[in-house]
Amino acid sequence: MTVAAVEVELAGIRLRNPFLLASGIWGESGESLKGAFDAGAGGVITKSIGAEPRDGYPNPTIEAYDTWGMLNAMGLPNPGIEEYPREIAVALSAGVPTIGSVFAGDADSFADVAKRMAATGVLALELNLSCPHAKGLGSEVGSDPAEVERVVRAVVCAVSVPVIAKITPNTADPVALGLAAERGGAAAISAINTLRALAIDLTLRRPVLAHGLGGLSGAAIKPVGVAIVWQLYEALRIPIVGVGGIRTADDAIEYALAGARAVEVGTAVAFGGIGVFGRLASELPLRLDALGFSSWAAAVGAAHPRSASAGRTA
Amino acid sequence: MRTVVPVVERVVETPSTITLRFDDPRTARPGQFVMLWIPGDDELPMSLAYVGARKGVTVKAMGSTSRHILDIPVGAPVGIRGPYGTSFDVSPGRILLVGGGSGTAVLAPAAEAALANGSTVTAALGATTRAELLFEQRLRSAGASIAIATDDGSAGERGYVTKLVEGLLAENEFDVVWTCGPEVMMQKVIAAARPKHVEVVCSVERHMKCALGMCDACSLGPYHVCVDGPVFPADRIASLPEFGRSKRAPSGRSVPA
Numbered sequence: 001m002t003v004a005a006v007e008v009e010l011a012g013i014r015l016r017n018p019f020l021l022a023s024g025i026w027g028e029s030g031e032s033l034k035g036a037f038d039a040g041a042g043g044v045i046t047k048s049i050g051a052e053p054r055d056g057y058p059n060p061t062i063e064a065y066d067t068w069g070m071l072n073a074m075g076l077p078n079p080g081i082e083e084y085p086r087e088i089a090v091a092l093s094a095g096v097p098t099i100g101s102v103f104a105g106d107a108d109s110f111a112d113v114a115k116r117m118a119a120t121g122v123l124a125l126e127l128n129l130s131c132p133h134a135k136g137l138g139s140e141v142g143s144d145p146a147e148v149e150r151v152v153r154a155v156v157c158a159v160s161v162p163v164i165a166k167i168t169p170n171t172a173d174p175v176a177l178g179l180a181a182e183r184g185g186a187a188a189i190s191a192i193n194t195l196r197a198l199a200i201d202l203t204l205r206r207p208v209l210a211h212g213l214g215g216l217s218g219a220a221i222k223p224v225g226v227a228i229v230w231q232l233y234e235a236l237r238i239p240i241v242g243v244g245g246i247r248t249a250d251d252a253i254e255y256a257l258a259g260a261r262a263v264e265v266g267t268a269v270a271f272g273g274i275g276v277f278g279r280l281a282s283e284l285p286l287r288l289d290a291l292g293f294s295s296w297a298a299a300v301g302a303a304h305p306r307s308a309s310a311g312r313t314a
Numbered sequence: 315m316r317t318v319v320p321v322v323e324r325v326v327e328t329p330s331t332i333t334l335r336f337d338d339p340r341t342a343r344p345g346q347f348v349m350l351w352i353p354g355d356d357e358l359p360m361s362l363a364y365v366g367a368r369k370g371v372t373v374k375a376m377g378s379t380s381r382h383i384l385d386i387p388v389g390a391p392v393g394i395r396g397p398y399g400t401s402f403d404v405s406p407g408r409i410l411l412v413g414g415g416s417g418t419a420v421l422a423p424a425a426e427a428a429l430a431n432g433s434t435v436t437a438a439l440g441a442t443t444r445a446e447l448l449f450e451q452r453l454r455s456a457g458a459s460i461a462i463a464t465d466d467g468s469a470g471e472r473g474y475v476t477k478l479v480e481g482l483l484a485e486n487e488f489d490v491v492w493t494c495g496p497e498v499m500m501q502k503v504i505a506a507a508r509p510k511h512v513e514v515v516c517s518v519e520r521h522m523k524c525a526l527g528m529c530d531a532c533s534l535g536p537y538h539v540c541v542d543g544p545v546f547p548a549d550r551i552a553s554l555p556e557f558g559r560s561k562r563a564p565s566g567r568s569v570p571a
């Protein structure tokens with residue numbers, strides 16, 4: 001019996017499987033990044049790092065629902081780009097394919113922190129354009145196509161590693177954001193970040209999270225992510241990284257069918273432990289086989305009418 | 315899931331420490347903790363000092379939120395999620411318990427469960443002064459023998475509780491030592507038990523946000539204290555460069571412990 005190949009190449013990076021650790025999960029310490037790779041991830045994306053240390057919002061920062069989803073308003077806590085290279089060094093010296101996530105408030109500051117992140121030796125950058133709950137940061141930058149293009153172009157000019165633009169779903173037209181990032185020179189697009197959401201306690205009559213609004217992640221957002229990946233695939237030429245609600249190999253294959261070249265996994269770690277990566281990696285070839293795909297690559301974009309995928313490299 | 319419940323009892327334990335009791339039917343084991351939300355203020359990890367249906371947390375005034383907790387009256391609503399984390403193995407044995415300050419809060423329910431299972435328990439309790447001794451009476455009535463050290467000598471021996479530990483280990487046979495308190499204290503306990511080949515189990519603290527093993531706020535070497543701990547066999551953590559030396563600030567920066 002042949003077993004479907006699951007290696008992928010994303011923006012010049014070779015990954016042993018398409019499962020990347022999503023930004024913000026297990027990403028503050030180098031040992032955790034290494035731990036996620038050891039558990040089976042194909043590669044890891046760091047916590048989003050900014051120019052200065054940030055404590056993030058006060059607790060409660062998380063509202064967890066029964067496995068279908070989770071609300072968070074962490075507020076981009078991070079040790080700052082001055083301190084963080086020592087964590088990346090731990091992951092890189094262990095041979096972990098590491099993508100550095102960065103955030104900033106405008107194009108110039110994005111270019112600045114991106115340059116310093118690239119200098120750590122990460123294989124690529126992911127720009128967090130889409131954090132929906134950091135006042136004055138993510139959302140405002142990431143929901144305006146013109147600003148997205150400016151930020152991506154500034155970063156692409158400043159660094160020599162591939163740049164992945166992570167876009168927000170909190171917009172009427174995600175495709176416009178994807179096209180803007182592509183025009184700016186992005187090597188790939190990742191979608192989606194969390195959906196703006198709110199939880200209110202009935203007895204207290206107040207929002208649960210200290211910040212009020214938060215971002216929804218987990219199983220509940222998978223169909224939204226799949227739809228946006230689908231639309232991006234129809235409109236863009238660069239590869240797409242699917243993220244949102246992936247818990248099983250079938251979830252990942254659904255993203256692949258919609259057009260995702262690789263996927264990221266976040267919230268599933270909270271409900272299934274870091275062992276979820278090992279389970280996904282071992283399930284994937286079996287499920288691809290059962291569904292009649294010779295490889296992961298063969299599944300990418302396979303649900304689209306042939307015309308849409310013609311001429312693409314995926 | 316989070317529940318919001320009223321405080322049903324408030325007990326002053328020492329001048330700086332109170333216990334809040336609330337009803338929550340979820341099963342909990344001694345050593346586990348909850349995320350305690352004070353609406354309008356912070357949400358903090360708190361060990362369960364009582365693990366039955368009427369649960370309780372015992373809180374010492376440290377910073378602004380814990381001081382606020384000391385003022386919470388009966389009837390006020392608090393948010394609870396959990397219980398989370400690992401627990402003490404309360405199967406029968408000869409147990410030495412070493413608690414520094416509010417660290418005794420998490421050891422008390424474990425001692426009660428172990429005693430109910432037929433264990434013998436010796437509790438070495440440390441505090442700054444007599445009035446700050448926590449759960450001495452509770453442990454005594456559960457059947458533990460008690461040894462005390464206070465910084466000012468107002469009760470028991472003058473000095474640190476770790477001084478008592480060396481003597482207790484020399485004069486008695488123990489199967490295991492359970493300890494919770496400042497990490498420098500726990501390091502001394504581990505060092506004292508090592509030559510006797512007595513296993514040590516520690517309850518440790520790190521900054522927590524999600525308590526779900528996801529956000530990485532509580533990382534300690536390769537572990538996440540919220541799911542791999544807070545109760546660890548000492549041999550898993552004693553040799554980590556962070557233990558007793560550094561912890562992570564809310565930003566994730568490594569800072570001196």
Ligand SMILES: Cc1cc2nc3c(=O)[nH]c(=O)nc-3n(C[C@H](O)[C@H](O)[C@H](O)COP(=O)(O)OP(=O)(O)OC[C@H]3O[C@@H](n4cnc5c(N)ncnc54)[C@H](O)[C@@H]3O)c2cc1C
Nearest residue numbers: 358359360361372373374376377378379380519520521522
């Ligand atoms: C698993 C665990 C169990 C605990 N059990 C108890 C207990 O039974 N009784 C008790 O009195 N205390 C306990 N604590 C400590 C408690 O969570 C607080 O750290 C303490 O009450 C001080 O909080 P503060 O906001 O008043 O202080 P602050 O002035 O805000 O800070 C003082 C210290 O508290 C720490 N702290 C603040 N927020 C958090 C947080 N979200 N997570 C962890 N540490 C934090 C800070 O890092 C700092 O070291 C426990 C901590 C952990 C991790």
Ligand SMILES: Cc1cc2nc3c(=O)[nH]c(=O)nc-3n(C[C@H](O)[C@H](O)[C@H](O)COP(=O)(O)O)c2cc1C
Nearest residue numbers: 022023024048128192193217218244245265266267
């Ligand atoms: C606790 C938490 C923290 C996150 N932090 C970041 C972050 O720092 N940067 C970022 O780009 N995305 C962040 N995200 C979004 C995730 O990377 C991901 O896009 C989203 O959660 C959807 O995927 P999931 O359903 O697999 O979690 C965070 C998500 C969660 C739940």
Ligand code: FES
Nearest residue numbers: 523525528530540
């Ligand atoms: S508190 Fe988030 S991983 Fe432990």
